[in-house]
Amino acid sequence: xxxxxxxxxxxxxxxxxxxxxxxxxxxxxxxxxxxxxxxxxxxxxxxxxxxxxxxxxxxxxxxxxxxxxxxxxxxxxxxxxxxxxxxxxxxxxxxxxxxxxxxxxxxxxxxxxxxxxx
Numbered sequence: 413x414x415x416x417x418x419x420x421x422x423x424x425x426x427x428x429x430x431x432x433x434x435x436x437x438x439x440x441x442x443x444x445x446x447x448x449x450x451x452x453x454x455x456x457x458x459x460x461x462x463x464x465x466x467x468x469x470x471x472x473x474x475x476x477x478x479x480x481x482x483x484x485x486x487x488x489x490x491x492x493x494x495x496x497x498x499x500x501x502x503x504x505x506x507x508x509x510x511x512x513x514x515x516x517x518x519x520x521x522x523x524x525x526x527x528x529x530x
Contacts (some may be wrong), residue, residue, distance in 0.1 A: 415462040417472045423462055424487040429512055430460040434476065434483040436467045442482045445499035452505050459509065486512045491520060 415423055415432060424430050433449050435442035453461035466473040466481055476485070480497035486508065487493065493512055500508065 413460060413462045415464045415472075416469055420462075420464070420472055423460060424492075425490045427489050428458070428460065429509075430462060430487040431509075431512075432462045432464060432485040432487070434464045434466050434473055434478045434481050434485070436465060436481055438467075439481050441499040445482050448500065448502045448505055451502065452509065456509060459513075484508075488512055488515055488520075489517050491517070491524070493520065 413423065424432070431449075431452075433442075433445065435446070437443075449461060449463070453459070464472060464476075466478060476483075478497075482499050483495065483497040484500060484505075485492060485495045493515060494508065
């Protein structure tokens, strides 16, 4: 799914898992990561995989504090649970997906609420 400033918020704010790849056509590591991301999207149809072209969506990339590409973000039930620059090998992406899917979101929400009160 191609994400833009028009559909980004709706895509990440719902229930379930959303992985977002911030990339650019001129970025070699981005081009190397693209097939890994694509293969994972075919393996996990229950996860939303989105791509944001940082050249076309400069304001969105700036709002997301993207300073290096590729950057991968993972959202679960509307909450950012992972953000890291760098191209991941397939095994690392598989591991990340397993970790995100295995999160106890009630505990995450409690942690966020507790942190907000401090």
